[in-house]
Amino acid sequence: MKTFGEISMKKSLLALAALAAISGAAQAQSNVTIYGIVDMALQHQNTGEKAGATLGLDSGIQSGSRLGFKGTEDLGGGLKANFQLEMGVNADTGSSAQGGLAFGRQAWVGLSGDFGSLNLGRQYTPAFIAIDSFDPFGTGMTTGTAGSGTSSFGAAHFFGGPSRVNNAINYNTVSIDGFTGNLFYGVGEVAGNTSGNRYIGLSGAYNAGPVFATLAYTSAQNATGTNAKKSILLAGTYDFGVAKAHAAYSTIKDDGVPTPIDRRVWLLGATVPVSAAGTIVADYIRSTVKNVGDANANHLALGYTYSLSKRTNLYTSISRTANDANSALGSDDSGATFHPVTPGANVRLVNVGIRHKF
Template sequence: MKKSILALALIGAFSGAAFAQSSVTVYGIVDMGVQRDDNGTSANSTKYSMESGAQSGSRLGFKGTEDLGSGLKANFVLEMGILADTGASDQKGLGFGRQAYVGLSGDFGTMNLGRQKSLTYVASESIDPFGVGLAGNMNRLFGTVTRRDNAATYVTPNMSGFSAAGQYGFGEVAGNNAANSVGAVSATYSAGPVFASIVYEKAKDAAGVKATDGEKTLVGGTFDFGMAKAHAAYELLKGGEAATEVKKNVWMIGATVPVGAGAVVADYTRITNSTISNANANQWALGYTYNLSKRTNLYTSYSQTKNDTKAAYNAGGNGLTDKLFNAGIRHAF
């Protein structure tokens, strides 16, 4: 009897140790607000709506890690987007449309496989004063692809503030490995008040040639002065091949100014088309977030995008002006 009790105790101890080496976290965000969007098409073009995820996409996620010993860990993330206004799945109905990947991490860095954020989007999250959300986020003109399917992503360890990453998305087209594929590399420095990043990305279309805006070079960063944070970014966009190549330049400058329990955010973005005349646009935006607690905040923002006669960014047609306002509440858990 004593031996049996001892054996059970040892099994329990080892089992507890094994479970202690693994962890799974359930997390999420519920973001709901009202929105007024006037795309400029007519006097009756204004739409009022209840929108999910204006500041941050509403989501439910599961992330976990297992200690494999000798500094090696297995990691996974399964994150689904939710349209909180209707309860439907976001990202065109995908079950885990935000992220779905598994990988290993250790002294060598991190390697993940699956549906993941693009490297340009990862950089934008840190550079954009609006946090790639709200009415004024810079990606409304930068044209950033948020996520990549079938992606393999490697990130180096942090080396005194410096890190680098590489990403390849498989196109999975039989007989044409270039079709629908994407490759990207980035380098980042983050230490003290400084954040800076450069990303190069090249995506191919279904025919295996450079996609529209498929070649991107993004350079940007922030500097925190304490009383305010400055934001700036530049991106060169190229699409098409040889004589049909289209080139665009995008600039953004912005600021985050802490005010009481919240912050005022603002930016100005301009896109110019180097190939087509009168196809430029500019956007200015102003917003405010107010923290009710560490996990709950209120927000509001307004942006205006004005297009030249041959441009239609964010609007209902060429030469039109889009005006977007939103206000809401976000809770993270």
């Protein structure tokens, strides 16, 4: 005859076994990850303003500070449901980035499987993903706005186009021998005008061994559908082991009013590991405008990153943009405070920062 203690112990073991089974099944079906980045830097910038240079302690200089949630659910037969919600954070003030949006960086849900993936919501454009892939600075550390959180934009400031689009339908193929493709459509949601605010993006990429190459096309309309901005981007990198070479070329045509713009942009860059923890990065960008006189610009940047661990690193960079009389590049306006560039000014930016990923 079993004692009361033996019966109680058996019931407890059965309860624990049932709970473990339920928990294991739930984890096998669905997985949610909380992640983020906190990035802070001391920046000094001179944009040619009459007010003079600005010294700021800013957030998101190498990588935008963020808090995100992403997850996947196994639906069986190789089909999965996926989502991602990512908010930008100005760590210098504690406020929300991207104009105060709750999840201004990304907000989408979709399905993936042997066919690739199809996602719906606010997402990165194919062109921005391409720029982030070839920019030695990873669309950060240069062309920022000192005094404004989440202010760096790197090479994306010169190659143009929005980094994210609302109401987007985004299809990505699976990788076939290193080749992938991306079809992106942003629904404009303008009543009675299907082309108003419409965004179309196409890209293809090859990534195998030391070679990465990408080709991206963009067509973006204004709210009335009468002002198109189109671009074609060809870029790539080659890893020699001792250093990685970066190169890009883009044509950008904007039917802007009152002055249309026909721009060409080139980039040459390098990533050079100098130790197990330290890396030097550098790039040169040339922007020329064919249909406007004295509207060219040259950009030169040099940076260094040092890893303290797998998740924490220090960084510093110095950059200079030299503008012709009718050019005003070199300072991004995505921050809370826009520091305008005086046409013809030489824009200089120096920063020293720390980035932690979790």
